[in-house]
Amino acid sequence: MSHPYAQTGLPTALPYTDEHAIFRSSARRFFETEVAPKQAEWEEAHLTPRSIWKRAGELGFLCPRLPEQYGGAGADFLHAVILAEEQVRSGAIAPMYTLQSDVVAPYLLQYGTEEQKQRYLPAMASGDCIASIGMTEPSAGSDLQGIRTTAKRTKDGYAINGQKTFISNGINADLVVLAAKTDAAAGARGVSLFLVDTATRGFSRGRNLKKLGQHAADTAELFFDDMRVPEEALLGGIEGRGFPQLMDRLVEERLMTGVVSVAMIDRALALTIQYVKDRKAFGQRVLDFQNTRFTLAEAKTEAAVLHAFLEQCILDFMAGTLDPATSAMLKYWSTEQQNAIVDDCLQLHGGYGYILDYPIAKMWADGRISKIYGGANEIMKDIIGRTLGGRTR
Numbered sequence: 001m002s003h004p005y006a007q008t009g010l011p012t013a014l015p016y017t018d019e020h021a022i023f024r025s026s027a028r029r030f031f032e033t034e035v036a037p038k039q040a041e042w043e044e045a046h047l048t049p050r051s052i053w054k055r056a057g058e059l060g061f062l063c064p065r066l067p068e069q070y071g072g073a074g075a076d077f078l079h080a081v082i083l084a085e086e087q088v089r090s091g092a093i094a095p096m097y098t099l100q101s102d103v104v105a106p107y108l109l110q111y112g113t114e115e116q117k118q119r120y121l122p123a124m125a126s127g128d129c130i131a132s133i134g135m136t137e138p139s140a141g142s143d144l145q146g147i148r149t150t151a152k153r154t155k156d157g158y159a160i161n162g163q164k165t166f167i168s169n170g171i172n173a174d175l176v177v178l179a180a181k182t183d184a185a186a187g188a189r190g191v192s193l194f195l196v197d198t199a200t201r202g203f204s205r206g207r208n209l210k211k212l213g214q215h216a217a218d219t220a221e222l223f224f225d226d227m228r229v230p231e232e233a234l235l236g237g238i239e240g241r242g243f244p245q246l247m248d249r250l251v252e253e254r255l256m257t258g259v260v261s262v263a264m265i266d267r268a269l270a271l272t273i274q275y276v277k278d279r280k281a282f283g284q285r286v287l288d289f290q291n292t293r294f295t296l297a298e299a300k301t302e303a304a305v306l307h308a309f310l311e312q313c314i315l316d317f318m319a320g321t322l323d324p325a326t327s328a329m330l331k332y333w334s335t336e337q338q339n340a341i342v343d344d345c346l347q348l349h350g351g352y353g354y355i356l357d358y359p360i361a362k363m364w365a366d367g368r369i370s371k372i373y374g375g376a377n378e379i380m381k382d383i384i385g386r387t388l389g390g391r392t393r
């Protein structure tokens with residue numbers, strides 16, 4: 001049975017089965033009925049309630065790819081794609097489920113000790129533990145080697161001091177996968193990752209930052225003041241592995257950014273095609289202006305091209321062969337196109353496109369960050385550029 005894309009009806013080469021189709025329809029129901037209608041309330045609060053994390057856990061929509069022994073369903077990557085696509089399709093920007101399921105959980109699964117996996121993964125899958133990743137600091141974002149947070153050895157563990165900013169899920173987080181320097185003199189080799197429980201003394205949260213978009217998602221400053229953690233908090237139990245661990249995991253994060261960006265393009269197109277069919281100007285539908293048709297034809301073509309590239313990246317990832325440069329190309333190009341197409345779609349809405357009652361206005365504001373987070377697009381180009389020969393840094 002072939003399963004076309006949810007939003008475009010385009011044929012797909014991805015190996016979807018009937019089970020994926022059932023999973024998609026229950027995910028769609030969840031996002032449409034339980035998540036999207038609450039966005040306005042959560043935007044006011046700048047936070048999602050813990051109950052909606054628990055609910056996603058109950059329904060099997062958190063960390064479904066984890067093996068059953070850690071609370072998951074042993075699902076394949078296409079389940080992650082479906083969840084991200086359906087969340088975007090519903091217009092619900094929060095909660096940041098993919099951060100939990102597709103960014104943080106894989107760190108533990110891939111690098112954690114058995115004790116670390118048992119301690120956190122089942123709770124992440126049930127929604128009892130909300131997780132975040134703490135890399136960025138006020139003075140170090142793109143240049144992660146420049147982080148200043150330190151983890152100094154004590155008699156029985158580490159003392160952590162420093163500060164993080166822009167941390168998604170930061171207000172809700174029970175667990176932070178924290179990047180800190182265990183050896184300040186060793187550059188990239190001196191960075192380690194820690195599993196930090198936010199109930200520990202010495203941890204505090206700063207502001208829930210007010211953002212241009214994504215208002216329902218919490219993004220916070222975090223502070224660590226002589227926070228004592230046991231040796232067992234070091235991810236994988238070996239110091240100095242943080243940087244390669246981060247670099248390795250970023251491939252999947254960039255792929256998921258691509259999935260979300262392409263889904264945003266599909267949604268923007270669907271909304272705009274409907275709008276220009278309904279809206280009249282100069283005695284005709286806005287769709288009947290050649291400019292409108294050309295703009296949307298260009299966007300539809302770009303969407304089809306991007307779908308083909310995204311599919312190839314997904315297939316490569318599932319085969320274990322997606323490389324950092326190709327994932328950087330996907331992240332760079334999909335987010336550039338998402339922003340350009342959403343902007344064109346907003347233009348075709350006229351003044352209504354600037355009014356937040358219209359979803360295209362929110363998409364414009366919510367989507368802008370995609371060119372910056374998960375590695376700024378300039379960094380993506382740098383990664384791609386390094387494959388051209390010459391500089392190898």
Ligand SMILES: Cc1cc2nc3c(=O)[nH]c(=O)nc-3n(C[C@H](O)[C@H](O)[C@H](O)COP(=O)(O)OP(=O)(O)OC[C@H]3O[C@@H](n4cnc5c(N)ncnc54)[C@H](O)[C@@H]3O)c2cc1C
Binds near residue numbers: 142166369
């Ligand atoms: C809403 C939101 C959520 C976020 N979530 C998280 C999170 O959960 N965890 C986390 O750790 N971080 C998170 N971040 C941080 C995000 O990853 C960083 O903002 C991003 O990596 C860029 O770092 P910076 O802001 O320090 O910018 P800088 O590093 O100061 O860069 C500024 C600009 O300089 C240019 N630039 C920098 N370096 C180069 C270069 N080598 N070559 C060319 N140009 C360059 C780029 O144009 C870049 O955009 C989030 C940020 C936001 C806004």
